[in-house]
Amino acid sequence: xxxxxxxxxxxxxxxxxxxxxxxxxxxxxxxxxxxxxxxxxxxxxxxxxxxxxxxxxxxxxxxxxxxxxxxxxxxxxxxxxxxxxxxxxxxxxxxxxxxxxxxxxxxxxxxxxxxxxxxxxxxxxxxxxxxxxxxxxxxxxxxxxxxxxxxxxxxxxxxxxxxxxxxxxxxxxxxxxxxxxxxxxxxxxxxxxxxxxxxxxxxxxxxxxxxxxxxxxxxxxxxxx
Numbered sequence: 527x528x529x530x531x532x533x534x535x536x537x538x539x540x541x542x543x544x545x546x547x548x549x550x551x552x553x554x555x556x557x558x559x560x561x562x563x564x565x566x567x568x569x570x571x572x573x574x575x576x577x578x579x580x581x582x583x584x585x586x587x588x589x590x591x592x593x594x595x596x597x598x599x600x601x602x603x604x605x606x607x608x609x610x611x612x613x614x615x616x617x618x619x620x621x622x623x624x625x626x627x628x629x630x631x632x633x634x635x636x637x638x639x640x641x642x643x644x645x646x647x648x649x650x651x652x653x654x655x656x657x658x659x660x661x662x663x664x665x666x667x668x669x670x671x672x673x674x675x676x677x678x679x680x681x682x683x684x685x686x687x688x689x690x691x692x693x694x695x696x697x698x699x700x701x702x703x704x705x706x707x708x709x710x711x712x713x714x715x716x717x718x719x720x721x722x723x724x725x726x727x728x729x730x731x732x733x734x735x736x737x738x739x740x741x742x743x744x745x746x747x748x749x750x751x
Contacts, residue, residue: 543561570603590620590623605624
């Protein structure tokens with residue numbers, strides 16, 4: 527990450543927060559720490575962070591509550607969730623509410639820095655992706671097919687954006703799984719088929735050309751023909 531990048535850490539374990547503060551400052555970043563959800567929300571307004579590290583287990587308003595409040599307010603600041611929970615439903619719930627990434631404790635600060643850097647690069651690359659009459663605004667995550675607006679869950683959006691960044695390319699199930707679901711344990715490749723089915727139902731209205739093609743024995747491709 528660039529020196530001077532503003533990072534907010536919302537973490538009630540002060541030893542972890544202090545460790546991150548030292549590591550981030552050593553990397554030339556500007557860091558502020560908050561130790562509960564309410565103060566985290568206040569700090570976002572005061573500090574205007576470029577990226578947020580948000581623990582799920584917080585006193586009072588928990589991290590999921592903070593995340594939900596921010597997204598309801600229209601904030602698009604990149605958020606990485608920290609969690610001691612390793613259950614897939616907890617992670618999926620956070621991603622569906624608008625989290626950009628997550629990391630399970632214990633974690634290495636090197637991996638955390640790398641993930642934050644990837645989130646910021648993704649933000650800097652915001653653009654409008656166009657496939658036939660499908661438009662994807664990567665900044666607002668607004669999706670239109672012609673004049674019809676399409677609502678997706680966070681995971682559906684991530685799958686569609688990755689496919690749209692690789693138009694016409696045949697993408698295997700294993701590749702889609704690794705790029706969209708990352709290192710989540712216990713996730714099988716058939717989950718890709720399930721989410722492609724969700725996307726098809728939302729992308730293709732009656733009379734419209736199907737945009738996601740199944741390439742038998744190889745995977746899927748997003749293309750008009």
